[in-house]
Amino acid sequence: MALTFDLKATDGAARLGEVGTARGVVRTPAFMPVGTAGTVKGMLPGQVRGTGADIVLGNTYHLMLRPGAERVARLGGLHRFSGWEGPILTDSGGFQVMSLAGLRKITEEGVRFASHVDGTRHFLSPERSMEIQALLGSDIAMCFDECPALPAGRDRIAASMEMSMRWAARSREAFGHPGDRALFGIQQGGLEEDLRRESAERLREIGFEGYAVGGLAVGEGQEAMFGVLDHAPAQLPANRPRYLMGVGKPDDVVGAVKRGIDMMDCVLPTRSGRTGQGWTARGMVNLRNARHRDDPRPLEEGCPCPACAGGYSRAFLHHVVRSKEMIGGMLLTWHNLTYYGRLMAAMRGAIGAGRFADWERGFHARRAEGDL
Ligand SMILES: CNc1nc2cc3c(=O)[nH]c(N)nc3c(CCN)c2[nH]1
Numbered sequence: 554m555a556l557t558f559d560l561k562a563t564d565g566a567a568r569l570g571e572v573g574t575a576r577g578v579v580r581t582p583a584f585m586p587v588g589t590a591g592t593v594k595g596m597l598p599g600q601v602r603g604t605g606a607d608i609v610l611g612n613t614y615h616l617m618l619r620p621g622a623e624r625v626a627r628l629g630g631l632h633r634f635s636g637w638e639g640p641i642l643t644d645s646g647g648f649q650v651m652s653l654a655g656l657r658k659i660t661e662e663g664v665r666f667a668s669h670v671d672g673t674r675h676f677l678s679p680e681r682s683m684e685i686q687a688l689l690g691s692d693i694a695m696c697f698d699e700c701p702a703l704p705a706g707r708d709r710i711a712a713s714m715e716m717s718m719r720w721a722a723r724s725r726e727a728f729g730h731p732g733d734r735a736l737f738g739i740q741q742g743g744l745e746e747d748l749r750r751e752s753a754e755r756l757r758e759i760g761f762e763g764y765a766v767g768g769l770a771v772g773e774g775q776e777a778m779f780g781v782l783d784h785a786p787a788q789l790p791a792n793r794p795r796y797l798m799g800v801g802k803p804d805d806v807v808g809a810v811k812r813g814i815d816m817m818d819c820v821l822p823t824r825s826g827r828t829g830q831g832w833t834a835r836g837m838v839n840l841r842n843a844r845h846r847d848d849p850r851p852l853e854e855g856c857p858c859p860a861c862a863g864g865y866s867r868a869f870l871h872h873v874v875r876s877k878e879m880i881g882g883m884l885l886t887w888h889n890l891t892y893y894g895r896l897m898a899a900m901r902g903a904i905g906a907g908r909f910a911d912w913e914r915g916f917h918a919r920r921a922e923g924d925l
Pocket residue numbers: 644645646647648695698699700739766767768769770771798799800818
């Protein structure tokens with residue numbers, strides 16, 4: 554079945570919806586835990602599901618390097634390989650090549666690069682990226698694009714956006730229209746409203762099952778990002794999912810939903826969990842901080858996760874984080890994904906009840922600044 558999007562309610566620019574994929578439904582607004590190389594680090598698939606996640610993200614770049622896309626296909630595809638049977642979205646590799654690979658050479662045809670794993674030479678193009686994503690068998694694939702680092706001059710942003718649009722057309726051509734998998738286009742254009750409008754119109758002409766706002770969360774800062782989100786989502790088709798790539802901290806996520814974004818992904822909850830950071834309704838708690846070493850309280854009152862509801866204290870979390878025990882990163886990852894899952898569920902409830910503005914005021918009121 555082709556990907557469906559059921560827009561159930563709106564509250565201001567915020568939207569409540571459901572994305573239907575061949576592998577199940579994604580309740581939006583949705584946060585996608587990042588399972589870069591076929592695993593959400595430190596979590597079993599059932600545990601990820603238990604945090605409320607309907608969909609996870611995988612990466613073309615990492616999986617093509619190790620264990621290899623053809624190998625994953627021979628072993629039954631990424632769902633079976635990773636044990637996650639729900640919807641999977643794969644990114645196309647363009648962004649990761651720019652942020653991870655060495656010795657890059659970019660031409661109109663594609664990108665040649667050296668693997669950050671073992672230095673071997675590889676090549677990615679719209680065609681090869683679509684082939685890899687098909688071999689992985691993801692439910693939602695992303696166009697092969699270039700995400701320019703900010704700050705960048707307008708000419709550079711324009712040239713990069715135009716190449717990404719040519720690559721979007723080639724991605725669509727190579728991907729085709731398989732019934733059970735979808736392809737999302739990625740809007741570029743930096744912070745420039747007119748370039749973003751041009752990009753959106755080009756993507757609409759080509760035609761995709763969903764549309765991502767790309768080129769953000771690359772150092773521009775929250776104010777500039779929100780400035781783009783004040784106009785970019787509305788430039789994209791209203792009857793299709795809108796995915797903001799690489800976002801973000803809890804207050805970024807809330808601000809993006811407020812501005813009409815339906816899907817997001819970010820490594821923050823998982824990566825910061827491994828470094829001892831716990832995200833809560835009152836803000837971020839750094840469990841490495843010595844002031845927690847005698848604190849008998851749970852990390853977050855009322856949180857149902859094993860770190861909070863399993864009888865553990867902040868003192869214990871501080872201890873296992875400081876002593877680099879595996880359980881430290883596991884528990885904080887589990888907590889952070891639980892927090893993000895509850896945040897998304899709370900926003901879906903608020904939008905459905907037409908009280909998002911009131912809920913947002915409460916969200917900000919509960920948050921103290923800095924480490925708690
Ligand atoms: C962390 N910030 C961030 N910005 C992104 C932009 C793109 C972007 O413009 N294009 C693609 N393909 N991916 C992006 C990603 C990776 C998302 N998992 C981004 N991540």
